[in-house]
Amino acid sequence: MTLPMVVRAPGLPARVRIYEVGARDGLQNEKGVVPTEVKAEFIHRLAASGLTTVEATSFVHPKWVPQLADAEALFPQVQDLGDTVDLPVLVPNERGLDRALALGARHVAVFASATESFAKANLNRTVDEALAMFEPVVSRAKAADAQVRGYLSMCFGDPWEGAVPEAQVVKVCRALIDMGCDELSLGDTIGVATPGQVASLLGALNTAGVPTDRIGVHFHDTYGQALSNTLAALRHGVTTVDASAGGLGGCPYAKSATGNLATEDLVWMLQGLGIDTGVDLSALTATSVWMAEQLGRPSPSRTVRALSHKD
Amino acid sequence: MTLPMVVRAPGLPARVRIYEVGARDGLQNEKGVVPTEVKAEFIHRLAASGLTTVEATSFVHPKWVPQLADAEALFPQVQDLGDTVDLPVLVPNERGLDRALALGARHVAVFASATESFAKANLNRTVDEALAMFEPVVSRAKAADAQVRGYLSMCFGDPWEGAVPEAQVVKVCRALIDMGCDELSLGDTIGVATPGQVASLLGALNTAGVPTDRIGVHFHDTYGQALSNTLAALRHGVTTVDASAGGLGGCPYAKSATGNLATEDLVWMLQGLGIDTGVDLSALTATSVWMAEQLGRPSPSRTVRALSHKD
Numbered sequence: 320m321t322l323p324m325v326v327r328a329p330g331l332p333a334r335v336r337i338y339e340v341g342a343r344d345g346l347q348n349e350k351g352v353v354p355t356e357v358k359a360e361f362i363h364r365l366a367a368s369g370l371t372t373v374e375a376t377s378f379v380h381p382k383w384v385p386q387l388a389d390a391e392a393l394f395p396q397v398q399d400l401g402d403t404v405d406l407p408v409l410v411p412n413e414r415g416l417d418r419a420l421a422l423g424a425r426h427v428a429v430f431a432s433a434t435e436s437f438a439k440a441n442l443n444r445t446v447d448e449a450l451a452m453f454e455p456v457v458s459r460a461k462a463a464d465a466q467v468r469g470y471l472s473m474c475f476g477d478p479w480e481g482a483v484p485e486a487q488v489v490k491v492c493r494a495l496i497d498m499g500c501d502e503l504s505l506g507d508t509i510g511v512a513t514p515g516q517v518a519s520l521l522g523a524l525n526t527a528g529v530p531t532d533r534i535g536v537h538f539h540d541t542y543g544q545a546l547s548n549t550l551a552a553l554r555h556g557v558t559t560v561d562a563s564a565g566g567l568g569g570c571p572y573a574k575s576a577t578g579n580l581a582t583e584d585l586v587w588m589l590q591g592l593g594i595d596t597g598v599d600l601s602a603l604t605a606t607s608v609w610m611a612e613q614l615g616r617p618s619p620s621r622t623v624r625a626l627s628h629k630d
Numbered sequence: 631m632t633l634p635m636v637v638r639a640p641g642l643p644a645r646v647r648i649y650e651v652g653a654r655d656g657l658q659n660e661k662g663v664v665p666t667e668v669k670a671e672f673i674h675r676l677a678a679s680g681l682t683t684v685e686a687t688s689f690v691h692p693k694w695v696p697q698l699a700d701a702e703a704l705f706p707q708v709q710d711l712g713d714t715v716d717l718p719v720l721v722p723n724e725r726g727l728d729r730a731l732a733l734g735a736r737h738v739a740v741f742a743s744a745t746e747s748f749a750k751a752n753l754n755r756t757v758d759e760a761l762a763m764f765e766p767v768v769s770r771a772k773a774a775d776a777q778v779r780g781y782l783s784m785c786f787g788d789p790w791e792g793a794v795p796e797a798q799v800v801k802v803c804r805a806l807i808d809m810g811c812d813e814l815s816l817g818d819t820i821g822v823a824t825p826g827q828v829a830s831l832l833g834a835l836n837t838a839g840v841p842t843d844r845i846g847v848h849f850h851d852t853y854g855q856a857l858s859n860t861l862a863a864l865r866h867g868v869t870t871v872d873a874s875a876g877g878l879g880g881c882p883y884a885k886s887a888t889g890n891l892a893t894e895d896l897v898w899m900l901q902g903l904g905i906d907t908g909v910d911l912s913a914l915t916a917t918s919v920w921m922a923e924q925l926g927r928p929s930p931s932r933t934v935r936a937l938s939h940k941d
Binding site for chain 1: 632634635636637638639642786787792793821822823824825826827829830851852853854855857858860861862889892895898899901902903904931932933936
């Protein structure tokens with residue numbers, strides 16, 4: 320199989336941790352319900368390809384995300400991976416946290432919004448009400464020795480509000496860190512960001528005292544910008560990058576928010592730059608081809624398409 | 631229409647010249663012959679969107695590229711643009727140059743290869759034989775006061791040879807400059823490059839005395855890397871970027887070489903970075919939507935898809 324040639328570039332990290340979201344963010348908007356056993360096999364294959372952080376599912380109320388209503392059945396089917404792979408799960412509130420901790424989850428994530436419009440659409444709360452809801456979730460998770468990630472949506476633009484003031488994003492980031500989140504994930508939910516904006520927000524977060532090693536980035540490829548924005552974040556010292564195997568996913572509440580950054584496209588760039596990820600690109604691509612067959616449509620990842628192309 | 635927010639990044643050029651290749655590189659591999667009038671309208675629309683360099687056609691032998699066999703009929707239909715827009719045409723040899731000059735072409739391009747395998751496949755010559763063929767083309771074009779571009783394919787990888795030694799690329803670049811080419815276009819014909827490789831080659835060319843202001847870059851999105859590679863080139867001072875409206879195109883002789891960088895995806899990034907291109911993204915997107923209708927399939931450009939998406 321073709322692999323990228325390795326030519327290092329100065330000023331970039333030696334290693335990047337890929338935070339794989341395909342099994343949760345990637346699948347949650349699939350219309351046809353994916354069988355629990357297929358999800359479990361997907362997660363096992365992702366781990367076998369070398370990914371060390373594989374988000375497994377979400378403990379939201381089944382009414383809101385029917386695709387992930389099988390969280391209680393799925394999580395025990397992947398826990399054999401727990402010694403070598405982090406298996407974070409989303410928890411929207413204390414009830415979700417209780418369900419996750421009861422099953423032995425060691426990594427949980429809350430999901431906040433940088434904008435009032437998306438907080439209302441996604442959580443039916445104001446930004447502050449959502450933060451107040453997360454506070455006991457985070458403190459109780461920390462008390463139970465779980466690691467906590469704080470997702471932050473709409474950091475670079477909002478479909479209702481347009482531009483999002485940097486100070487507003489910084490304020491919510493600070494609040495998440497102050498309540499005890501171990502790391503943040505800055506989401507460009509609608510994919511509008513460009514590299515200067517990424518560098519500027521990361522600089523503003525540093526100024527506000529948020530250390531770069533606690534920041535992950537979560538870009539969408541709606542306008543084809545995800546990988547360039549990732550490159551800008553790497554240059555700023557970010558070493559955690561969210562991606563979705565095969566480019567699965569999108570967001571049902573955000574207009575045109577199709578396309579997570581494909582993990583394979585990311586791995587191609589990182590391998591070419593000589594940045595260690597631990598991922599076997601052949602195995603990962605085979606996994607995405609297999610998952611595309613389960614879903615009945617081709618992967619949107621350009622790397623998956625190129626590597627699986629039959630001439 | 632949604633437009634990117636502008637946040638400048640330091641160290642990037644203030645202005646980029648987009649060298650639009652959709653009407654030639656984009657269309658040349660279309661199986662169904664596009665009517666000459668449609669091509670002429672495409673070029674007029676591209677110019678009306680603010681593009682100032684629009685490659686119009688190719689004066690290769692009609693047998694090799696049937697899609698562009700109408701060069702003699704097409705070129706006079708777009709020459710009204712000639713006062714404000716550069717309309718380069720490809721010329722493979724002296725016969726092609728004669729045809730182009732007879733019609734009043736002021737900008738011509740020869741197309742060389744960095745590798746022996748592709749020189750053989752594309753030109754049925756060795757690299758040196760091809761350069762010998764181009765030498766009188768370039769000198770006669772210069773004598774006729776035409777501007778000459780030298781395309782160079784397979785600068786970052788070759789489907790038959792794999793890695794391409796940098797020294798080999800530099801040598802052919804030097805030969806093209808020494809024979810009088812005004813500018814070069816470094817092609818990643820199979821789309822395998824990553825940003826470190828781009829920076830490294832540009833550095834080697836500078837060391838060899840090739841000025842950056844005479845270098846354009848031509849990336850393919852086969853593995854999703856085109857825009858990241860463009861960003862790396864901009865950081866190196868490159869200000870000429872090849873792109874294809876709507877992402878049209880590919881290369882028939884290069885395995886899996888699908889997908890030119892889409893001009894709209896490029897413009898989105900450049901606008902967001904505050905880099906002037908003179909292009910009206912709305913008008914350009916409308917042009918690509920119109921062209922996709924002519925061709926009977928959707929544009930592969932993510933920006934075109936997002937901006938033309940009907941919710």
